[in-house]
Amino acid sequence: MDAYRRRKVIDVGARAACVAATLLAVVPLVSVLAYVVVRGAAGLSWSFFTALPQPVGEAGGGVANAILGSLQLVGIACVLGVPVGVLAGIYLAEYGRGRFATAVRYAADVMSGIPSIAVGIFVYTLLVLSMRHFSALAGGVALAVLMLPTVTRTTEELLKLVPDSLREAGLALGVPRWRVVLKVVLRTGAPGIATGIMLAVARAAGETAPLLFTAFNNRFWSASLVEPIASLPVQIFTYAVSPYEEWHRQAWAAALVLVVLVLLMNAGARVLTRARGRSR
Amino acid sequence: MMAVEASREAAPTPGSAGDTARSAEARAAATAPAVKMQTEALRAWFGAHEVLKAVSLSIPERRVTAVIGPSGCGKSTFIRCLNRMHEVVPGARSAGAVLLDGVDIFERGVDPVLVRRRVGMVFQRANPFPAMSIADNVLAGLRLNGVRPRHPEEVVERALAQAALWDEVKDILSRSGASLSGGQQQRLCIARTLALEPEVVLMDEPCSALDPIATARIEELIHELKDRYTIVIVTHNMQQAARVSDFTAFFYIGELVEHGETDALFTRPQKARTEDYITGRFG
Amino acid sequence: MQRPNALDLRRALTPSASFWAWTGTEANLGDRLFHGAAALCAFGVVAALAGMGVEMIRASLSSIERFGLGFVTEVTWDPVRELFGAAPFIFGTIVSSLLALAIAVPVAVGVAIFLAELAPAWLRTPASFVVELLAAIPSVVYGLWGVFVLAPWLRDTVQPALAAALGFLPFFGGPARGFGMLAGGLILAIMILPTIASVSRDVMVAVPTSYREAALALGATRFETVQVAVLPHAKAGIVGAVILGLGRALGETMAVTMVIGNRAEISASLFAPAATLASVIANEYAEATSDLYLAALSELGLMLFAVTLILNIGARLLVGKVGRAAPGVRGG
Ligand SMILES: Nc1ncnc2c1ncn2[C@@H]1O[C@H](COP(=O)(O)OP(=O)(O)OP(=O)(O)O)[C@@H](O)[C@H]1O
Ligand SMILES: [Mg+2]
Numbered sequence: 001m002d003a004y005r006r007r008k009v010i011d012v013g014a015r016a017a018c019v020a021a022t023l024l025a026v027v028p029l030v031s032v033l034a035y036v037v038v039r040g041a042a043g044l045s046w047s048f049f050t051a052l053p054q055p056v057g058e059a060g061g062g063v064a065n066a067i068l069g070s071l072q073l074v075g076i077a078c079v080l081g082v083p084v085g086v087l088a089g090i091y092l093a094e095y096g097r098g099r100f101a102t103a104v105r106y107a108a109d110v111m112s113g114i115p116s117i118a119v120g121i122f123v124y125t126l127l128v129l130s131m132r133h134f135s136a137l138a139g140g141v142a143l144a145v146l147m148l149p150t151v152t153r154t155t156e157e158l159l160k161l162v163p164d165s166l167r168e169a170g171l172a173l174g175v176p177r178w179r180v181v182l183k184v185v186l187r188t189g190a191p192g193i194a195t196g197i198m199l200a201v202a203r204a205a206g207e208t209a210p211l212l213f214t215a216f217n218n219r220f221w222s223a224s225l226v227e228p229i230a231s232l233p234v235q236i237f238t239y240a241v242s243p244y245e246e247w248h249r250q251a252w253a254a255a256l257v258l259v260v261l262v263l264l265m266n267a268g269a270r271v272l273t274r275a276r277g278r279s280r
Numbered sequence: 281m282m283a284v285e286a287s288r289e290a291a292p293t294p295g296s297a298g299d300t301a302r303s304a305e306a307r308a309a310a311t312a313p314a315v316k317m318q319t320e321a322l323r324a325w326f327g328a329h330e331v332l333k334a335v336s337l338s339i340p341e342r343r344v345t346a347v348i349g350p351s352g353c354g355k356s357t358f359i360r361c362l363n364r365m366h367e368v369v370p371g372a373r374s375a376g377a378v379l380l381d382g383v384d385i386f387e388r389g390v391d392p393v394l395v396r397r398r399v400g401m402v403f404q405r406a407n408p409f410p411a412m413s414i415a416d417n418v419l420a421g422l423r424l425n426g427v428r429p430r431h432p433e434e435v436v437e438r439a440l441a442q443a444a445l446w447d448e449v450k451d452i453l454s455r456s457g458a459s460l461s462g463g464q465q466q467r468l469c470i471a472r473t474l475a476l477e478p479e480v481v482l483m484d485e486p487c488s489a490l491d492p493i494a495t496a497r498i499e500e501l502i503h504e505l506k507d508r509y510t511i512v513i514v515t516h517n518m519q520q521a522a523r524v525s526d527f528t529a530f531f532y533i534g535e536l537v538e539h540g541e542t543d544a545l546f547t548r549p550q551k552a553r554t555e556d557y558i559t560g561r562f563g
Numbered sequence: 564m565q566r567p568n569a570l571d572l573r574r575a576l577t578p579s580a581s582f583w584a585w586t587g588t589e590a591n592l593g594d595r596l597f598h599g600a601a602a603l604c605a606f607g608v609v610a611a612l613a614g615m616g617v618e619m620i621r622a623s624l625s626s627i628e629r630f631g632l633g634f635v636t637e638v639t640w641d642p643v644r645e646l647f648g649a650a651p652f653i654f655g656t657i658v659s660s661l662l663a664l665a666i667a668v669p670v671a672v673g674v675a676i677f678l679a680e681l682a683p684a685w686l687r688t689p690a691s692f693v694v695e696l697l698a699a700i701p702s703v704v705y706g707l708w709g710v711f712v713l714a715p716w717l718r719d720t721v722q723p724a725l726a727a728a729l730g731f732l733p734f735f736g737g738p739a740r741g742f743g744m745l746a747g748g749l750i751l752a753i754m755i756l757p758t759i760a761s762v763s764r765d766v767m768v769a770v771p772t773s774y775r776e777a778a779l780a781l782g783a784t785r786f787e788t789v790q791v792a793v794l795p796h797a798k799a800g801i802v803g804a805v806i807l808g809l810g811r812a813l814g815e816t817m818a819v820t821m822v823i824g825n826r827a828e829i830s831a832s833l834f835a836p837a838a839t840l841a842s843v844i845a846n847e848y849a850e851a852t853s854d855l856y857l858a859a860l861s862e863l864g865l866m867l868f869a870v871t872l873i874l875n876i877g878a879r880l881l882v883g884k885v886g887r888a889a890p891g892v893r894g895g
Binding site for chain 2: 167
């Protein structure tokens with residue numbers, strides 16, 4: 001009976017510890033989100049979304065150029081990274097047998113673990129040094145490289161879920177293989193792939209480190225591929241480590257915008273997955 | 281070649297009324313059906329395992345040919361060879377010739393894509409495209425081939441009507457093809473194949489996943505289709521073979537044991553193996 | 564039966580109806596082009612990784628030539644005098660990451676056990692969702708929170724208390740600044756926790772139910788079941804998860820840069836400011852004035868690249884054994 005009671009106590013104690021660990025893990029999340037919402041909301045205003053940053057010491061101003069800049073950078077990254085990633089995924093799922101495919105798979109897996117700042121250095125030496133200045137293009141390429149492994153592997157995984165019977169059906173209709181892949185297989189896997197791409201984009205949108213010395217920053221609007229460009233994450237960093245009260249307020253507000261954007265994309269991706277689950 | 285020369289007594293009904301060329305052909309076929317496809321010493325391997333051993337068989341035009349035999353004897357492999365679908369399986373190889381209207385489809389320079397457009401296939405498990413609506417499924421073969429029919433609704437209706445599915449789905453054409461019942465899905469797959477207007481339709485156990493009612497519908501359908509199409513059907517069901525086919529080929533471990541008119545083969549089998557099989561002594 | 568010769572073949576096989584516009588060669592060409600394009604993109608993935616290694620080696624060549632192996636042990640980092648040693652950053656990276664692991668691993672395993680084994684079914688999905696949410700918040704937002712919430716809290720509450728209780732230990736000496744190694748380690752712990760927890764949870768979920776039932780049928784308590792039936796089978800996977808977490812901690816940049824104090828010094832005290840490989844690159848790369856300076860920073864990046872590469876390969880071997888594709892983890 002005694003031994004039983006001791007076991008029981010250990011059991012309850014250990015389970016309580018697991019619950020406590022979970023609660024403990026939730027504390028920082030709640031704290032981060034609460035601060036971002038409360039402080040961020042306090043810093044929001046109309047001009048925050050429409051105006052350019054003010055010079056130090058002048059009140060007001062906004063981060064409109066950084067919001068637009070982030071969208072531009074993510075756009076460039078998608079244009080470059082998504083087609084390459086999806087095609088690479090198609091290769092792995094549809095043609096990928098043998099050593100080369102194994103190497104590609106491995107490279108993608110390993111690449112997804114490389115620190116983003118290292119990707120920044122790579123793009124710096126590749127593009128910034130040769131072009132002799134920071135540019136939106138360099139920033140976009142850095143984000144594209146970061147997205148590439150995720151997009152590739154998600155595409156591969158989802159295409160592998162598409163049953164072979166559909167490929168056979170397509171081929172038996174006298175359709176060339178590449179069309180079967182694009183129009184039947186890819187189309188069937190598209191919702192899941194879209195989810196994966198959305199998650200990758202959400203991630204890229206929050207990246208800061210690789211942009212510090214590729215896209216750099218810009219106090220003004222920029223529509224040029226070869227000029228430095230502002231972005232929300234870099235703006236948050238710049239403002240947060242500055243000594244100015246006004247900039248701190250703006251950093252929180254910008255963080256709110258960024259978090260909302262990123263979480264919306266995550267939630268959107270999840271909804272997409274769930275909608276697909278229901279229609280089956 | 282030998283079995284085909286025997287003529288059938290019942291005259292086949294002509295094809296579509298306006299198609300004079302076809303009905304002329306059909307009349308000609310009434311006495312001696314033309315050979316639509318023919319295999320000559322067809323052999324096939326998976327890796328080192330030989331699964332078809334020199335099969336020579338003629339498939340008469342606008343008739344139903346049933347392929348029967350115990351599980352694993354190579355029936356699926358055989359009919360997949362007829363439109364080069366076996367090439368899709370990794371490790372599969374073949375030798376010999378398969379003639380379609382006298383042309384060897386294995387010959388170098390022949391594109392399997394074109395062969396498959398003329399020789400369609402319906403699979404054991406219904407495989408409609410889940411991301412497409414019912415109508416889009418029917419049109420899939422055309423669209424995927426880059427063809428935009430002028431009146432897609434007509435194509436859809438004609439194919440679905442031919443597949444005896446039109447009445448059941450005419451109000452839900454925009455629903456997903458995967459939302460239908462198993463039997464309806466199989467008929468949708470048949471409609472999808474027919475929309476391409478192939479010359480030969482291969483069916484690999486098209487009823488094995490279906491209940492008796494759905495099976496009966498498909499059998500009826502096969503009856504109607506044979507006026508216009510050459511049909512090869514693999515089946516495990518001896519009664520089904522007897523019901524739907526004009527000719528029957530019996531396979532045993534990769535070999536064509538016996539081939540002839542269905543009535544004759546089932547009533548007076550020439551080989552002991554065939555008799556054992558159709559009387560249920562093994563298989 | 565007469566056979567047409569090869570020249571007639573294509574015509575003979577082209578169906579009569581006019582809409583078959585395609586000829587065999589075109590279809591083949593399409594297939595070949597598509598296959599080639601896909602293979603090229605796949606090669607792009609390998610090329611990107613290889614290119615990264617090559618470019619980084621190239622960028623750090625002059626530093627490697629100049630300082631050799633001494634770079635790793637040299638403790639001075641003085642861009643003005645062009646003296647570059649990596650030791651403070653290596654120290655800062657290792658200590659902050661180990662600190663993060665020490666804090667995060669027990670909590671993360673607890674979370675994983677809760678999510679995989681204990682939580683009632685209705686709670687599992689939302690709880691997992693929250694854990695994944697944690698991983699989705701951008702690094703720079705954690706950094707912002709670290710600057711204005713975590714560091715002041717450490718300075719005003721935690722560090723005075725630690726100093727009072729354990730001040731005799733060298734780890735807790737010196738003034739309470741908030742910004743420093745402790746803040747860096749803590750924020751890393753918060754950031755790698757979701758990674759370790761969710762991978763560990765997946766590994767535990769993958770353990771067959773029959774093992775648990777066997778233990779339960781012998782009269783084991785829930786926790787004993789976890790101990791004897793789940794953890795032994797999930798061990799390799801959990802170790803892999805921890806290594807993935809470590810990889811992320813080593814390369815995590817923004818949040819650490821914002822709270823670690825950024826001083827190229829080696830100090831025993833966790834209260835003291837420090838710097839990591841990633842943080843010094845983030846701070847100084849864009850402003851590096853001389854070629855040698857840039858090369859030295861690039862060499863720091865190369866070290867980071869090499870170490871995370873090796874860690875990821877190792878972790879993948881371990882997690883792969885339990886039959887699961889590990890998610891990508893990276894610091895940002
Ligand atoms: N993908 C494959 N790889 C290797 N061997 C195969 C493959 N498919 C079939 N086989 C072999 O080829 C032989 C013939 O198979 P096939 O599918 O043609 O038989 P079947 O007559 O259609 O059988 P069933 O009635 O069960 O469908 C079998 O011995 C089988 O083991
Ligand atoms: Mg079969």
